[in-house]
Amino acid sequence: MSRKLLLLDGNSIMHRAYHALPPMDADGTPTNAVFGFLNMLLRAVRDEGAEYAAVAFDPHGPTFRHESFAEYKAGRAATPDDLRTQFTVIREILDAMEVPIVSVPGFEADDMLGTVSAIVEKAGDECVLITGDRDAFQLAGKGVTVMYTKRGTADVVHITPEYIFENYGTTPERLVDIKGLMGDNSDNIPGIPGVGEKTAIRLISQYGTLENVLEEGVVKEKGKLRERIETYADSARMSKTLATIIRNAPVDFDMEKCALATIGRGLGALKKYKLVKIAEQVAKMFPEGDSDAQDAPQVVREAREVAEISLDELAQWAKNCSGEVYLSFEDDAFYVSANGTHFRVLLGGGDLLSAGVEEADILCAIAPVWERADVTVHDIKQFYAAGALPAESAYDVKLAAYAIDPQLPGGFTLKKVTEQVDIEYDPAAPTADMAAVKQAQKTRIAEAGLESVFSEIEMPLARVLADMEKAGFLVDEGELIRLGGEYRAHIESLSEKIYEIAGERVNLNSPKQLGELLFEKMGLPASGKKTQRGYSTDAAVLENLAEKYEIARLILEYRKVYKLNSTYIEALLRLRGADGRIHTSFDQVATATGRISSLEPNLQNIPVRTEMGREIRRAFIAPEGYTLVDADYSQIELRVLAHMSGDAAMQEAFRQGADIHLSTAAAVEGVAPEEVTPQMRSAAKAVNFGIVYGISDFGLAKNLGISRQSAREFIDRYLATYPGVKAYMDACVETGKSQGYVSTLFGRRRYLPELKNANYNIRSFGERAAMNSPIQGTAADIIKLAMVRVSEALRAGGLKSRLILQVHDELIVEAPMEEAEQVRQILKQEMESVVKLSVPLCADISTGGNWNACK
Numbered sequence: 001m002s003r004k005l006l007l008l009d010g011n012s013i014m015h016r017a018y019h020a021l022p023p024m025d026a027d028g029t030p031t032n033a034v035f036g037f038l039n040m041l042l043r044a045v046r047d048e049g050a051e052y053a054a055v056a057f058d059p060h061g062p063t064f065r066h067e068s069f070a071e072y073k074a075g076r077a078a079t080p081d082d083l084r085t086q087f088t089v090i091r092e093i094l095d096a097m098e099v100p101i102v103s104v105p106g107f108e109a110d111d112m113l114g115t116v117s118a119i120v121e122k123a124g125d126e127c128v129l130i131t132g133d134r135d136a137f138q139l140a141g142k143g144v145t146v147m148y149t150k151r152g153t154a155d156v157v158h159i160t161p162e163y164i165f166e167n168y169g170t171t172p173e174r175l176v177d178i179k180g181l182m183g184d185n186s187d188n189i190p191g192i193p194g195v196g197e198k199t200a201i202r203l204i205s206q207y208g209t210l211e212n213v214l215e216e217g218v219v220k221e222k223g224k225l226r227e228r229i230e231t232y233a234d235s236a237r238m239s240k241t242l243a244t245i246i247r248n249a250p251v252d253f254d255m256e257k258c259a260l261a262t263i264g265r266g267l268g269a270l271k272k273y274k275l276v277k278i279a280e281q282v283a284k285m286f287p288e289g290d291s292d293a294q295d296a297p298q299v300v301r302e303a304r305e306v307a308e309i310s311l312d313e314l315a316q317w318a319k320n321c322s323g324e325v326y327l328s329f330e331d332d333a334f335y336v337s338a339n340g341t342h343f344r345v346l347l348g349g350g351d352l353l354s355a356g357v358e359e360a361d362i363l364c365a366i367a368p369v370w371e372r373a374d375v376t377v378h379d380i381k382q383f384y385a386a387g388a389l390p391a392e393s394a395y396d397v398k399l400a401a402y403a404i405d406p407q408l409p410g411g412f413t414l415k416k417v418t419e420q421v422d423i424e425y426d427p428a429a430p431t432a433d434m435a436a437v438k439q440a441q442k443t444r445i446a447e448a449g450l451e452s453v454f455s456e457i458e459m460p461l462a463r464v465l466a467d468m469e470k471a472g473f474l475v476d477e478g479e480l481i482r483l484g485g486e487y488r489a490h491i492e493s494l495s496e497k498i499y500e501i502a503g504e505r506v507n508l509n510s511p512k513q514l515g516e517l518l519f520e521k522m523g524l525p526a527s528g529k530k531t532q533r534g535y536s537t538d539a540a541v542l543e544n545l546a547e548k549y550e551i552a553r554l555i556l557e558y559r560k561v562y563k564l565n566s567t568y569i570e571a572l573l574r575l576r577g578a579d580g581r582i583h584t585s586f587d588q589v590a591t592a593t594g595r596i597s598s599l600e601p602n603l604q605n606i607p608v609r610t611e612m613g614r615e616i617r618r619a620f621i622a623p624e625g626y627t628l629v630d631a632d633y634s635q636i637e638l639r640v641l642a643h644m645s646g647d648a649a650m651q652e653a654f655r656q657g658a659d660i661h662l663s664t665a666a667a668v669e670g671v672a673p674e675e676v677t678p679q680m681r682s683a684a685k686a687v688n689f690g691i692v693y694g695i696s697d698f699g700l701a702k703n704l705g706i707s708r709q710s711a712r713e714f715i716d717r718y719l720a721t722y723p724g725v726k727a728y729m730d731a732c733v734e735t736g737k738s739q740g741y742v743s744t745l746f747g748r749r750r751y752l753p754e755l756k757n758a759n760y761n762i763r764s765f766g767e768r769a770a771m772n773s774p775i776q777g778t779a780a781d782i783i784k785l786a787m788v789r790v791s792e793a794l795r796a797g798g799l800k801s802r803l804i805l806q807v808h809d810e811l812i813v814e815a816p817m818e819e820a821e822q823v824r825q826i827l828k829q830e831m832e833s834v835v836k837l838s839v840p841l842c843a844d845i846s847t848g849g850n851w852n853a854c855k
Contacts, residue, residue, distance in 0.1 A: 002125045002143075004050040005258060006041070007116055009109050009131035010057040010101070013037050014090065016132045016149050018083045026274040030082040034090045038270075038278045040130065042285065044147065045260065048128055052258040054100045056112035057087075060332050060347050061359065063106050064575055064600075065242050072242060073187050084332065084346050085308075089273060091331050092427040095415065097266030100257050105585075106600060107249045110135055114245035116253050117144045125255065135179075135187075138245060140164055140172040169205050177210035180240030191239045192232040194224065210240050241574065248567075250599045252411070261286070304429040306335075307343040311357055314345050315365035321373050326434035327366070328378040328414055334362045337431040338373070363388040370394070376438050378414045378431075380459070381588060384466030396459060397434060400441040402589040403454040405751060412589050453748045457784050458588065464791045464803065465586040465596070471804045471814070472581030473603075476850075479619040480573050487565040487612075494558040501551045508558055511537045524549055561612070568616050571601045582620075586806070593773050594748050594780040596806060604807045608855075617852035627820050627847050629801075630854035631827040633783065633809040634842040635660060638688055640778045643837040644745065647724025654839035661685040667721045668714065687718050691725065694768035729771045736770035744777035745835070782835055783809055789830040797822070812851070820847055 017036025024032040041053065065072045094101055102112040113129050113136055120127040121143035129136050132149040137159050140146050146159035157163075164172050181200035183191020195203075203221075207213045214233045218226060229236075264286040270279040309317075314336070326337040333344045347357050363386050369375060370391045377383055380396035401408055401417040410416045414434075418425040421440035423433050445454055499505050502522065506513040515535030519526040527541045537555075545552035577583055582601065590597040598604045607613025622628045638660060642650040653663040665676045665684035686703050687695065701711035719726040733755070736742045741751045750773040754766030787806060794801050794813070801815035801823045811831070815823040824845045831843040848854040 003052055003255060004048060004126040004128065005116075005120050005255065006044050006048060006050045006053040006128050006130060007102075007113055007120075008037075008041060008044075008053070008055045009113060009129070009133060009136065010037075010055045010087075010090070011109050012132040013040060013130060013149070014083065014087065018080070018086070020151070023082075026272075029089065029273065030086055031089065031273050031275060033083055033086045034093065034273065035275055035278060037090055038093070038275065039281075040149075042278070042281050044128070044130055045285070048147075050128065051260055052255060053260055054102055054116065054253075054258045055094055056102045056109040056116070057091075057331075058109045059103050059105045059107070060329075061105065063108050063111075065108070071188050079348060081346075084348060087332050093266055093269045093273070093275075095427055096269035097264075098262035099260075102251060102253065104249055104251060107246060111246040111249045112251060114139055114247040115249040115251045117141075118247040119251075119253050120144075120255065123255070135184075135243065135245065137164060138172050138175040138243075139247075168201055170201070174204055174209070176240050176243045176245075177204045177213075179243035180210045180236045181213065183239055184243065187242070189239045189242050190232075190235050192228050192236050194228050199225070210236060304342055304426060304432050306429045307341070309343050309345055311345060311361055311365055314343075314362070317343075318366045318368045318372075321369055323373060324376070324435060325369055325373040326376045326431040327369075327383075328431050328434070329359065329362075329382060330378075330414060330430045334359075335429070335431040337429070337434060342429045342432050359386045362386075376434055378417065378434070381462040381466050384463050385469055394459075395438060396462065397437050397441060398589065399458040399462065400438070400445060400454055403450045403458055403748070404441065404444050404448065405749070406589070406594065407592050407751060448749060449747045450749070453746055453781070457746065457781055457788070460788045461784050462588060464787050465588060467791070468803055468805065469583055469585060471802050472577065472579065472583040473620050473804050473812075473851075474581050474623055474814075475572060475576055476619045476621050477573070477576060477580065480569055480576075483615055483619065484565060484569040484573070487561055487569060490561050491558065491565065494554055494561065498551060498554050498558065501554070508555065509562070511535075514555065518545075518551070522551070524552075564607075564612055564616065568601065568606060572616075572619070575601055584805075591780075592750050592769075593776040594744065594784070595776065595808075596780070596784070598807070603805065614852045614855075617855075618850045620851040622814060622849055626814055626816055627849060628851060628854055629813045629815050629820055629823045629827060630846050630848070630851075631811045631813075631831055631843045632846075633779075633831065634844055636779045636782065636809050636841070637775050639837060639839050639841060640745070640775050640782075641691075641725065641728075642839050644774060644778065645722075645724045645728035646838075647722045647728070650722050650725065651839050661688055664688055664718070664721070668717045683714060684718075687715060691718070691729075694729075694771050732774060733767050733770045736766065742770050742774050744774050744781055746778065746781045748777050748781060750777065779809065782841070783811075785834045786831045787811065789834055790827060793826045793830055794823070797826070799823070812854070 014033045014037055017040070018033035021032040021036045023030065024035055044050065045053065091101065102116060103109070104112065110133065113131065117127040117129060117139055121141060125143065127144045128147055129139060129144065130147045130149070134148070136146050137148070140159050140161050140163070142161075148157045148159050149155065150157055161172055164170065164175065168175065168178065170178070178197070178200040179189065179191070181192050181195045181203060182197050183189045203213045203217060204210070207217055214229060214236065218229045218233070221229060263282055267279055267282060270282065321338060323339055328335050329347075332347050334347060335344045336342070345357060345362060347359070347362075359382075363383065367388075370389060374393065375390060376395045376397060377390070378396070379398045380390060380394060383390055397414070397417050398412045401412055401420050404420065408416055408420055414430050415425040415427070418433055418437050421437055421444065423436055423440065426432050445451060495508060498508065502517055504517070504521075506517050508514065512534040514537045518524045518537065519535045524545060526535055527544065539556065542552045542556050546556060572582060575582055582603070584598045584603050585600050587597045587599060606616050608617070638650075639654055642654055649667070650660075653660050661681050661684045662673055662676050664687070665680040666673045668684060669676070669680050671680075683704055686700060690700060690703070695715070697708045697712035697715060700706075700715060701708045704711065732742055736752045737755050740753070741749045743749050750769065752766045752770055754762050755770065757763050757766065783806065787803065790811065790813070791803050794803065799815075799819050799822070801813050801819045803811060804814045805812040811827065813823050813827065824847070827845055828843055832841045835841070846854045
């Protein structure tokens, strides 16, 4: 049975409610928008019979659309002050109700609607989008309905594909083509001047897509319309891009966390703001929701007074502050706690002539704080990225929480960080308890021996990552456009070949339609029974079919090229900044092993072994007069394995500078090194790298195309060749079981509750994690330390060169030609001496005018 999710456009509904209802307040705090928002949520729960809900909010600050078009939404009036304060209130209430809030920096709430609805629809569930924004109409689909608020919050229309066709004569996905032609005054999207809705609908109905209009319409249309199409073609293309809602934003979404059973836990917050009627509805609809709170002993904490001050008042305070200061950006406000007082400055609030209070304004105002006080923050990288220069003594509770447990449930928000050390979070005064949080963290860090992980690795790394994000990586726009044209032509060619074999046209991006085509209409052997969601057409299924059926091979190729084009070419062009650079975001707290991740775009997943992947890397270039200096650790995880396992044979091979894969092959196969064949070396390489991840005979057999028996025999011979490795892996699992965690060489911990799980598959995962986490985590710690050392060396040398990218074990520095040799020496020295192992660390250094040329 499918589940139904209500996904509310928080900003849109709050604005609708604010303008629809008369003023209300609770002891001076305005609440009319909050009342209208919650009333609509509860009414939708009743009317739709939904058991799941989430709310999407716009993040503070610009989005990628502003980077593409600086005038985007430039005509919007400022948000009234008595509405801005209510966004903090609604977030507090939703938090108490445990209704998830979905928001990602750089993306609008619309993109959250698009991404989450795509996830829900793909899972075979239903999603109802509640919004007053017509832009969401493009998201209507088989499993997605848009509940559009025409006026206020009570007058709603359900938007479906059928509604779109009846009113616009097209499909939902073509609405962005219409918007590209007619523009949108509310968002300041220009479109083509003089083209209104009727003309735009007619053109799309006749030509199908915006691209066809620009290609064919410019020939077939007449008079002024033809001139306008020709003159404003680029504006139309840009307008379509601006109007297109992203459906693959980096959102961490879990449907089960959206269950509405916890709404009753918000009764206290509702009563605090005197929302009596809403509280009555909640108590009636969710009578069991607050039972835990009712049964538990009531601990009433004294309400903290949080003063709301202006930017000028903040600046004046900063000039005279002293002692310990606690700072954090939370939602749409900046919070400060110092000397027992708590205050905040609201962000935003701009108008046509002013952007309002921005993060940069806040940081400028508090600049004296870093020198005058002992400062603790939440998310120090955010401060660095906005231009602040915190003192070396600054403390980040977010990074401390990550050092304590890298798998903190719910992420590393200030709320979760506070609760991690068993302190109750106060949403009205988020920074009020940071002193207690800091003290508790310091105790836990000391007890666990994590001082070096926190102080020597994570804290200094935050500035390095912020500097890298700010620097960005220059890309060749012309090369990306050329590649995009090639890829689209290849996609079209593959599509036609598939259609020809199939005898009909289907949506190649729909697993359901593909499954019906392959296994019902064409009669190909299915690997499993048809489920409610259709047949599986994942890569494993298609790879098994590809040996006998050309259509499966073509679909695999189509998916590969389509993904490269959409994930990289289109995304890189969209995310390219005004300076011509890609400014990826580095997430320092995303992985359990300590590895750094990259997003928007994810530059770590660009294929390196395929020609298409290499073509994309060629588009990343050095500016004129500069070169790229690339440093890559050689087989760092195997070297770490040799050190940590103490295996004499593996250590000796590295000390001798031998080709470890060739040496392994010779030893395992019992032949002289010169007798090793390429096939033998490939098998040894697969096991060498796979052993760190707990490779199985099944995985090796599939990887090498051999029988499981042969794979098992090879692994057995490998472990006999390196007995220290087998002993070390077994010891890791036993340590994980006895201690509950495993550690890296530097002491970073990964907790493994999976090892005690009754489920075999989960327990097996825990065993593999116990074996590979110390190796992966140590390698991650080494590259992080190297980044800190390299960055410090470049700065100490007064060089213009700067570190711009880290990908797994690889560092890239953008260097003026005259500094290239000095940078090579710095990279070699710092990376190879960052830690003393029983085997040498080796970094391979190369230079080139583009990323691919460095290899």
